Amino acid sequence: MDLRNIRKEFGGWRGARSWTALTDVDLSVETGEIVGILGPSGCGKSTLLNIVAGLETQYDGEFTIQGKTIEQQIEAGFRVAYVFQEARLLPWRTVRGNIEFALKASKFPQNESRVRVDRILELVELSKFAHFYPQQLSGGMQQRVSIARAFAIEPDILLMDEPFSALDEMTAQHLRESLLKIWSAFRTTIVFVSHNALEASFLADRVMIMSHGPAGTIRQEISLAGVRRPRSYDDLDLIEKSRAVVSALRKHSGRSDPVHA
Ligand SMILES: Nc1ncnc2c1ncn2[C@@H]1O[C@H](COP(=O)(O)OP(=O)(O)OP(=O)(O)O)[C@@H](O)[C@H]1O
Known part of the structure; x- marks a missing residue:
């Protein structure tokens, strides 16, 4: 799956002002890969997920899956599943x-x-x-x-938008383990949004850090390929990577517009 130079504007109809929610988004996801998207509130994570789901169709740039558009793929039997915060x-x-x-x-x-x-x-x-x-x-x-x-x-691709954020941490940990158990049976491509650095590090092969920019974009990629599976929350490599995700989030979560006291 390849997203190239994605730009998404909202508004702009009937003379209303438009604003750019996403700009210059490039993202490639391999079949069977798990990719986490993190970033501050409002940076466009859900918008990006909706584009991949085929729910958001008005955008500039190119989004292809093995050379075809999502509409063509769905027509040919490609299946997208979506898991939300609520069941x-x-x-x-x-x-x-x-x-x-x-x-x-x-x-x-x-x-x-x-x-x-x-x-x-x-x-x-x-x-x-x-x-x-x-x-x-x-x-x-x-x-x-x-x-x-x-x-x-x-599904050919599973999208998850903060799937465990409404649950207590122990329940969430158990569910993440279950998710990875099923994933290892199906090897489904997964793209998920999270606000939790440890969760993202536990699940993902790669974590993409987004920022507001003036408009939302991907700023940094952190690979977790070196953290062995099945994963354990006590794994020191995982903890170290999770810290790197936290510091990347801190680095990129400031807005670029001036902050007034
Ligand atoms: N349907 C819409 N119409 C107008 N503006 C929208 C719409 N959906 C999202 N936006 C705007 O686009 C920007 C990105 O929203 P989005 O929900 O993708 O962010 P997010 O990173 O998922 O946020 P959060 O972490 O709070 O869920 C925000 O400024 C939001 O107000």
Whole structure:
């Protein structure tokens, strides 16, 4: 996946002022890679993710996946899954029903559905809860279902926008471990947004640090290729990288416009 010279403006209709949310964004992601995007609030992380999802279609620059546009790829069967901060499950459907619904929407044959759901629920350790409704589950379990639903459709790319930020740290740690366990089974390409340096370092192969600029752009790339998988929060290499992410975030989080006292 290649993003070249991406620029995104908002506003500008009916004489209203427009402003640039993203400028000069270049990003290449290899198949099977996990890339984290970090940066201060409002620097354009979600906007960038929405462009990759094909949800945001008005922008300048070039975004291609193996030489084709996202629209052409989706037409040809390319699947994008999105995990949000909240689980966004259908409250009137059970855990199984929610995953089956996603499979149906992605046109998986109905006779494969049961086996697929069983397999993914086993991977996220939720087999015993297949018949539960979302409101009968904790927030962490609901998010686990939303991750299971995302992987169930075997997406070509999984996008996650602060997927664990609404959870307590222990639940989040457990879910990140589950996510990597499923990822190692599917090797799905993942691009995620986070505000948490340790989370980004734990999950990613590369972390991209964005800043406001005057407009949002990628300022720095930190590779985590040297941190071995499966990862452990106690790994000293991971802790060191996480510190490097924090200091890069500090360096790039200042706005370029003057700060008035
Ligand atoms: N639909 C929209 N219409 C107008 N402006 C928008 C729209 N979506 C985002 N913006 C603006 O674009 C900029 C980038 O927003 P975006 O949500 O991508 O930032 P972010 O880095 O994800 O922020 P946060 O970390 O707070 O979620 C912000 O100034 C925001 O106000």
